Amino acid sequence: MHEISIAQSIVDIAESKARERNSRPIQVIKLRLGEFTTIVREALEFAFEIAQEGTLAEYARLEIEVVPMVVRCVVCEAVTQPAAGVRLICAQCGFPLEIVSGEELQIEYIEIETEEEESLKWNESRFKPVS
Amino acid sequence: MERVAVQAGVLSANQQTAAENRRLFEAQGLLVMNLMSAPGAGKTTLLEATLQALRGRFRMAVIEGDMQTDLDAQRIRALGVRSHQITTGTVCHLDARMVARALAVFPVDELDLLVIENVGNLICPASFDLGESLRVVVSSVAEGAEKPKKYPVMFHKADVVLINKTDLAAASGVDLRELEANIRDVNPRAIVFALSCKTGVGLEAWTEWLQHAMELRGVTAMASVRG
Numbered sequence: 001m002h003e004i005s006i007a008q009s010i011v012d013i014a015e016s017k018a019r020e021r022n023s024r025p026i027q028v029i030k031l032r033l034g035e036f037t038t039i040v041r042e043a044l045e046f047a048f049e050i051a052q053e054g055t056l057a058e059y060a061r062l063e064i065e066v067v068p069m070v071v072r073c074v075v076c077e078a079v080t081q082p083a084a085g086v087r088l089i090c091a092q093c094g095f096p097l098e099i100v101s102g103e104e105l106q107i108e109y110i111e112i113e114t115e116e117e118e119s120l121k122w123n124e125s126r127f128k129p130v131s
Numbered sequence: 132m133e134r135v136a137v138q139a140g141v142l143s144a145n146q147q148t149a150a151e152n153r154r155l156f157e158a159q160g161l162l163v164m165n166l167m168s169a170p171g172a173g174k175t176t177l178l179e180a181t182l183q184a185l186r187g188r189f190r191m192a193v194i195e196g197d198m199q200t201d202l203d204a205q206r207i208r209a210l211g212v213r214s215h216q217i218t219t220g221t222v223c224h225l226d227a228r229m230v231a232r233a234l235a236v237f238p239v240d241e242l243d244l245l246v247i248e249n250v251g252n253l254i255c256p257a258s259f260d261l262g263e264s265l266r267v268v269v270s271s272v273a274e275g276a277e278k279p280k281k282y283p284v285m286f287h288k289a290d291v292v293l294i295n296k297t298d299l300a301a302a303s304g305v306d307l308r309e310l311e312a313n314i315r316d317v318n319p320r321a322i323v324f325a326l327s328c329k330t331g332v333g334l335e336a337w338t339e340w341l342q343h344a345m346e347l348r349g350v351t352a353m354a355s356v357r358g
Contacts (some may be wrong), residue, residue, distance in 0.1 A: 001256035017137055027132050031141070038284050040253045060222035075145045086283040087316045106259075107137040107235055114133045 006039060006105070007047035011057050014110045018056045021112055024058040028111035035069040036086070036102035060110075069102030143257055148227035155239065162348050163245045165261050167285065168269035169278070170251030173295045175203050176328045177269060178248060182212050185339035189243040189345055194233050196225040196250045203248065211357025213237065224255035227262055244345060253282040265344070271296040273303045276310040283317040292318070293337060294325040 014029045033039060041064060048062045072079045073090035079100065082088075088097045113121070140146065156163045168174050174198070175195075182191055193214040195203040204216035215236045218230050230247060247263065249256040270278050270287040273296050279286040286292065292314050300307055312325055324340070326333030 002258060005222065005226075006141055006258075009144065013137065013139050014142065017135055021133070021135060024133075036284060036287075038257050044261075085280060086287075089286065089316060089319050105141045107139050107141060109136050109138075111134050117132065124179050129292045 003039060003043040003047040004051070007044060007051040010048065010062070010107060011051045011055050013107055014060070015056045017110055018112050022115070023056060024112045024115070025120055026057040026110050026112050028061050028063055029057060030063045030065050030108040030110070032065050032104045032106045032108055034067045034102040034104035036099060037105055039105065041066070065108075067101050067104045070100040071097040071102075072098055072100050079127070136350055142258065142260075145227050149232055149262040152227055152231055152234070154262070155234070156245070156262060156264065159240050159242070160348065161239060161242055161245055162265065162345055163247065163261075163263045164265045164267055165247050165249060165256075165263035166267050166269065167249045167253070167256050167289075168251060168271070169253045169274060172249065172251070172269045172271040172274065173328055174248055174269050175206055176297055177293065177326075178246060179206060179210060180328050180331075180334055181338055181341065182207070182210055182246075184334070185244070185345075186210070186212075188342065190241055191244040191246070192237050192242050194225075194230065194245065194247045196229070196248060196249060198222070219250060223250055223252050224259050225249050225261060226259045230261045243349070249258060253278065253285045257282075257285040257288055265290050267291045267293060269293045269295050270310070270314070272300050272305050272307070272310065275303070276305050276313055279310075279313040279317050286317045286321070288315055289318060291322045291324070291340075294323065296327055296329070297325050297333065298327040298330050328354035 010029060014026055018024060018026050045062060052058050052060060059086055070079060070081055073093060073095055075095040076090060076093045078092055090097055166178065166271060185191065191212055193207045193212060195214055195216045196219060197203060198219050201216035202322055204214040209216035214232050217225060217233055247261055266289050268285060272294060294310060297307060309323055314321055316324055316354060324337040326337055
């Protein structure tokens with residue numbers, strides 16, 4: 001379950017970015033996750049729910065874009081997407097394949113509340129009509 | 132809402148520490164091996180045999196990673212080799228910071244070879260660079276021929292794969308050629324040795340290769356000092 005330390009790093013990185021922006025709450029964290037990593041998406045989502053508690057990302061949504069594995073032959077340069085089961089030898093010429101994509105584990109961007117949204121929310125909570 | 136670009140690797144903090152470790156190791160001309168496998172593949176036994184073969188020729192030390200106990204570090208110490216145990220508690224892998232902290236215990240400048248025996252696990256340690264220059268994965272025959280297919284990332288990132296417990300091939304019904312072909316499928320460039328720590332068959336080819344790698348390293352280290 002290294003997804004716990006991965007989720008912790010995701011929250012840490014996102015929080016430090018949000019702190020540069022007056023510590024406004026994070027709404028979305030966009031992650032690119034390659035197919036050829038050891039990270040299990042469901043486990044990561046579960047770990048994220050634990051890691052986000054009590055942080056600027058407490059109510060953030062983790063958006064995961066799965067990046068498919070793409071390989072390229074170093075000799076014939078054919079670019080393919082390996083089907084079920086990874087085989088990193090070119091079916092055409094038998095030479096090793098290099099991985100073009102699929103190893104990503106990267107935060108693309110975060111979305112944070114604007115100052116207007118934040119003050120609006122604050123006003124709403126303060127002047128809530130009594131029903 | 133406002134979008135803020137991040138473009139940062141999730142493991143960048145670990146990679147930074149690993150790069151610092153690597154710079155330190157290279158400056159000292161030290162070969163650092165990250166030894167990984169599933170639990171029970173025979174990492175520690177193989178390490179004992181390897182250290183015995185190289186004893187007297189190189190100055191060696193071992194960092195042991197386990198979730199609990201210092202039993203492995205004791206085994207290495209019994210050979211007269213300096214060892215330090217990292218107990219990770221609940222963490223399933225070593226990371227670069229744990230290694231950096233352990234380095235304070237060793238006189239790094241007095242060593243030729245540092246082996247880091249990772250936590251027994253074919254998944255998590257694959258993602259965490261420690262700053263090593265050699266990644267060695269042990270796969271025991273008794274685990275079956277399909278481990279490289281099931282854990283491709285670990286095998287793909289290995290420099291050397293050691294097929295251990297070859298004496299159990301017949302008893303386990305495992306075809307060694309099939310296992311080796313499965314390793315090659317996910318890592319065509321891997322250097323593969325098949326051996327048995329129990330009978331000693333094949334062990335010498337591995338330890339000689341390692342010795343050669345260490346000598347080459349010594350030559351490059353000396354050349355860089357001279358240059």
